[in-house]
Amino acid sequence: MRASYLYAPTLRETPAEAEVTSHQLMLRAGMIRKAAGGFYTYLPLALKVLKKIETIVREEMDAKGGQELLMPIVQPSELWEETGRWDVYGDEMFRLKDRHGRNFCLGPTHEEMITTVAKTDVRSYRQLPLMLYQIQNKYRDEIRPRFGLMRGREFIMKDLYSFDRNEEGLHESYTKMYDAYTTIFQRCGLTCRPVEADSGAIGGSGSHEFMVIADSGEDAIVYCSECNYAANVEKAELLPLKAAPEDLKPIAAVDTPQAKTIAEVTAFLQVSPERLIKTVAYQTEKEVVLALVRGDHEVNEIKVKNELNCLVLELATEQTIKELGSSSGFIGPVGVKNVTIIADHTVMELINAVCGANKPDQHLVNVNPNRDFTANKVADIRLIQENDPCPRCGQAVKKARGIEVGHIFKLRTKYSAALSATFLDENGREQPMVMGCYGIGVSRTMAASIEQNNDKDGIIWPVPIAPYHAVIVPISTKDAEQMKLAEEFYLALNKAGIETVFDDRNERPGVKFKDADLIGYPLKITVGPKVMNEGVIEVKSRRTGEVRLINKEHYIEEIRTFLAQV
Numbered sequence: 001m002r003a004s005y006l007y008a009p010t011l012r013e014t015p016a017e018a019e020v021t022s023h024q025l026m027l028r029a030g031m032i033r034k035a036a037g038g039f040y041t042y043l044p045l046a047l048k049v050l051k052k053i054e055t056i057v058r059e060e061m062d063a064k065g066g067q068e069l070l071m072p073i074v075q076p077s078e079l080w081e082e083t084g085r086w087d088v089y090g091d092e093m094f095r096l097k098d099r100h101g102r103n104f105c106l107g108p109t110h111e112e113m114i115t116t117v118a119k120t121d122v123r124s125y126r127q128l129p130l131m132l133y134q135i136q137n138k139y140r141d142e143i144r145p146r147f148g149l150m151r152g153r154e155f156i157m158k159d160l161y162s163f164d165r166n167e168e169g170l171h172e173s174y175t176k177m178y179d180a181y182t183t184i185f186q187r188c189g190l191t192c193r194p195v196e197a198d199s200g201a202i203g204g205s206g207s208h209e210f211m212v213i214a215d216s217g218e219d220a221i222v223y224c225s226e227c228n229y230a231a232n233v234e235k236a237e238l239l240p241l242k243a244a245p246e247d248l249k250p251i252a253a254v255d256t257p258q259a260k261t262i263a264e265v266t267a268f269l270q271v272s273p274e275r276l277i278k279t280v281a282y283q284t285e286k287e288v289v290l291a292l293v294r295g296d297h298e299v300n301e302i303k304v305k306n307e308l309n310c311l312v313l314e315l316a317t318e319q320t321i322k323e324l325g326s327s328s329g330f331i332g333p334v335g336v337k338n339v340t341i342i343a344d345h346t347v348m349e350l351i352n353a354v355c356g357a358n359k360p361d362q363h364l365v366n367v368n369p370n371r372d373f374t375a376n377k378v379a380d381i382r383l384i385q386e387n388d389p390c391p392r393c394g395q396a397v398k399k400a401r402g403i404e405v406g407h408i409f410k411l412r413t414k415y416s417a418a419l420s421a422t423f424l425d426e427n428g429r430e431q432p433m434v435m436g437c438y439g440i441g442v443s444r445t446m447a448a449s450i451e452q453n454n455d456k457d458g459i460i461w462p463v464p465i466a467p468y469h470a471v472i473v474p475i476s477t478k479d480a481e482q483m484k485l486a487e488e489f490y491l492a493l494n495k496a497g498i499e500t501v502f503d504d505r506n507e508r509p510g511v512k513f514k515d516a517d518l519i520g521y522p523l524k525i526t527v528g529p530k531v532m533n534e535g536v537i538e539v540k541s542r543r544t545g546e547v548r549l550i551n552k553e554h555y556i557e558e559i560r561t562f563l564a565q566v
Helices: 021-028 044-063 077-083 111-121 167-187 262-269 301-308 318-323 414-418 442-452 480-495 509-519 529-534 552-565
Strands: 032-036 039-042 074-076 095-097 103-106 130-139 154-164 192-196 207-213 219-223 230-232 252-255 277-284 288-294 313-315 340-344 353-356 362-367 377-379 398-412 422-424 430-432 434-441 470-474 500-502 523-527 536-541 547-551
Touching: 021 032, 021 442, 039 044, 044 130, 044 154, 044 167, 044 442, 074 077, 077 103, 077 111, 077 414, 111 130, 111 154, 111 414, 111 434, 154 167, 154 442, 167 192, 167 207, 167 398, 167 434, 192 219, 192 398, 207 219, 207 442, 262 362, 277 301, 277 318, 277 353, 288 301, 301 313, 301 340, 301 377, 398 414, 398 442, 414 434, 434 442, 470 480, 470 509, 480 500, 480 523, 480 529, 480 552, 509 523, 523 552, 529 536, 536 552, 547 552
Parallel strands: 192 230, 288 340, 340 377, 470 500, 470 523
Antiparallel strands: 032 039, 074 103, 095 103, 130 154, 154 434, 192 207, 207 398, 219 230, 219 398, 252 362, 277 288, 277 313, 353 362, 398 434, 422 430, 523 536, 536 547
């Protein structure tokens, strides 16, 4: 591609709307342009990157036995109503009606659709296992689309669905996809870590997220360097922490004027936060719930929702707390009635603890679980923290930020049972298909790559997904001999399979060099006096800054070798 023809309208200034690095650089490098909030046009450079990611994804899906199809973006509401998800997705779903008043949605995901496709034609166990996938636009009406392609309302996704006879078959399919995803992100040149995750609105049980490690990541993960355990903080398991043994003391009420927060109570009573029972009141669609964690811990609302099997979990209002006979800031589990109490394991290990007395300006001391209150449910409901013990080996875990680029789920029979997707087994008995779901955010992977690979000058593309491998920059467009040599190098490199841009624009070299760094071509080839006087080409690595002087007589193989090393 000649730069004089390349549609890559670069910008010198960062648009005010761009918040994260990938959004800033993709706008500045002339890769995307905003159409509306959460909707973007992919310009030629971005589309080349997307196509390369898609090619890697297709190759790995096909290698594992996946077969590509393409389902409609517009889906009838009846399918979603059968699984009960028409209401679960709520306002995040784009909904529309046709001219006959029938309800449809723009597909945020395709579990219902693919299950209906499979159940139409799969009749026998002999037709299983089956893995079907597509690469397609998805639509989710984010309440606040932001961060460019990281959280848009339209995005490109690969979703594969597996259909198996039993749990053993699902495990095999899941393992294939786990391995394929690991390979895909390695091939894309990304540092990516699979972590245990919550299944969210997709449902099912058992899932992993694939996280590109980046300081700008929206998600927090924890990992253990000793045993390789890793999990999203929402999913991370925690073992109960036992309090030091001591004699039980009689419960007593104490005045704590204006001491509502953990910090205020601990300062007033001269106790450590580990002594406190933090009580958080929630309203679900069914009931009021008190969630109990230790004073130095935080409630993991995802775990609470999963334990209670509820769709809605919102902080209770002041009025609701009053109706419980309590007071905001002084709420506690002792003596409260007509409420469900869910306690973290560690809370139930406390001895002589402190909690709210359900009266203004009062707390209870020497509170002992099981003696002074009981919990309807005891479970792991707290948010993991750095240096907490690893649930596998007990060593301290570390924290990092990550960008979710892939997510795999064991759906089991959640959708096949709801939609009557069955097959006849070897004995002629009807059985529900056992399903898995496996998604990769293709457009998000492109953005995540930039978040992980950039510097003050611009993007640093990994070679496998770079829009072009190299750019040739002649120092002087007025020097006919330089331009002739640059043209020869450009044609020869492209013929050899090294995708190269020839910056033939009538611009100063500094402008061309800045654009080359901003766009992030892995190699920059300078054609200047050294070629004319010494017969060598100057080749610079965008990633490392290393400069090599390559003899022009056998430059193709040396450039190919250099490219493989960056």
